[in-house]
Amino acid sequence: MSRINSLVREPLVHFLIIGVVLFTVFELRQEDRGETENLILISAGQVEQFSAQFQRTRLRPPTASELAGLIEGYIRDEVFYREARAMGLDQNDGIVRLRMRQKLEFLLEDLAVEASPDDEQLMQFMQGHPDRYRIEPQLSFFQVYLNPDKHREVEADANQTLVRLIDGASPEAEGDRSLVEQNFVLASQYKIRSVFGDAFAKELVALDPGEWTGPIFSGYGAHLVRVSAKQEGRFPELSEIRDEVERDYLVERRQELKDMAYGKLREGYEVVVETASADSDLSQSIE
Numbered sequence: 538m539s540r541i542n543s544l545v546r547e548p549l550v551h552f553l554i555i556g557v558v559l560f561t562v563f564e565l566r567q568e569d570r571g572e573t574e575n576l577i578l579i580s581a582g583q584v585e586q587f588s589a590q591f592q593r594t595r596l597r598p599p600t601a602s603e604l605a606g607l608i609e610g611y612i613r614d615e616v617f618y619r620e621a622r623a624m625g626l627d628q629n630d631g632i633v634r635l636r637m638r639q640k641l642e643f644l645l646e647d648l649a650v651e652a653s654p655d656d657e658q659l660m661q662f663m664q665g666h667p668d669r670y671r672i673e674p675q676l677s678f679f680q681v682y683l684n685p686d687k688h689r690e691v692e693a694d695a696n697q698t699l700v701r702l703i704d705g706a707s708p709e710a711e712g713d714r715s716l717v718e719q720n721f722v723l724a725s726q727y728k729i730r731s732v733f734g735d736a737f738a739k740e741l742v743a744l745d746p747g748e749w750t751g752p753i754f755s756g757y758g759a760h761l762v763r764v765s766a767k768q769e770g771r772f773p774e775l776s777e778i779r780d781e782v783e784r785d786y787l788v789e790r791r792q793e794l795k796d797m798a799y800g801k802l803r804e805g806y807e808v809v810v811e812t813a814s815a816d817s818d819l820s821q822s823i824e
Contacts, residue, residue, distance in 0.1 A: 577612055577615050577616070579608060579611065579612070583611075584604070584608065587599075587604065587607040587608065587611070588604060588607075591603065591604070591607060642795060645794070645795050645798050653783065654783060654786055654787075656775060658786070659775055659779065659782045659783060659786060660775055662782060662785070662786045662789075663772075663775065663782055666785075667772065669785070670772065670773060670778060670781075670782065671770060671771070671772050671773075672770055672771050672772070672773055673725045673726040673727055673770050674725075674726050674742050674767065674768060674769055674770040675723040675724060675725050675726075675767070675768040676721070676723070676724060676726075676729070676741065676742065676744075676764055676766065676767050676768075677721060677722045677723050677724070677764070677765045677766035677767075678720075678721050678724075678741065678762050678763060678764045678765060679708055679719055679720050679721075679762065679763050679765070680717075680719055680721075680760045680761065680762045681698065681702065681708050681711050681712035681719070681760065681761040681762075682712050682713055682714075682715045682717065682719075682757065682758060682759070682760055683695050683698065683712055683713055683752070683758055683759040683760070683761075684713040684715070684757075684758050685758040685759065686758075687713055688759075691752075691758060691759050692752060692759065695751060695752035695759045695761060696752070698711050698712065698761060699749055699750070699751055699752070699761050702749040702761060702763075703748060703749050708763075711761075712761070715757065717732060717733075717757065723766065723768065726738055726742055726770070729741060729742070733755040733756070733757070733760070734755050734756050736754075736755075737753055737754070737755040737760070740753050741753060741762060741764070744762070744764045744767075745764065745767065746764045746765055746766055746767055747763075747764065748763065749761055749762070749763045750762060750763070
């Protein structure tokens with residue numbers, strides 16, 4: 538059983554399955570094309586879908602004439618679609634090309650669905666993306682702001698303010714007014730960085746809870762800060778974020794399988810890029 542599970546996870550096996558399904562679909566379409574080229578078959582299931590869609594929109598079932606109109610609308614679309622394709626109107630159309638590409642990619646995604654990964658696979662995936670899942674440090678701190686536009690010697694004034702704060706002065710009575718809040722409770726490093734900038738966040742995260750310190754400078758000016766609580770950053774256990782990791786893992790695996798399928802399909806094409814002599818390196822870069 539373990540050998541079978543190992544074989545199922547092999548990318549080559551996934552590609553072979555994709556190739557067989559695509560080949561079968563294409564062959565069946567080629568065989569049926571001559572016999573059914575002018576046949577428009579509307580199944581009972583399609584009629585039920587038309588009726589159900591109408592009922593969801595209108596909150597009532599369609600009348601016989603309304604249902605007939607829905608069917609006729611579908612037939613009209615199908616006739617125009619087939620005739621347009623027969624005239625080659627789908628050629629060199631960017632929107633059509635994009636839609637066809639998307640549909641094929643969706644098909645490959647459906648075929649690339651695999652069994653849920655085990656914990657070992659997810660742990661390897663987590664370890665390969667440490668920055669994505671690492672929980673950042675969180676700090677509670679109070680900051681007193683000094684506006685450099687109001688202080689000719691902002692650093693000297695900040696040091697004087699720092700002495701008063703250490704001696705017990707009220708932080709609300711010190712410093713200058715600002716739109717930035719003064720008290721932060723367990724703010725993540727990301728939030729601190731988004732408010733004060735990267736340099737400020739790095740310097741603040743290095744501090745331990747305790748006395749007033751500073752000044753620390755940001756894009757706003759000078760800040761005196763006192764850290765009151767700190768939770769160190771850490772790498773979480775898989776059990777804490779398993780659903781998130783599994784979702785990311787499957788997204789990446791599907792993309793890998795799509796890229797693999799594209800690479801294999803591309804091998805069947807000879808690509809020639811005609812460029813001016815000045816762009817002669819372009820052809821080599823596309824190979």
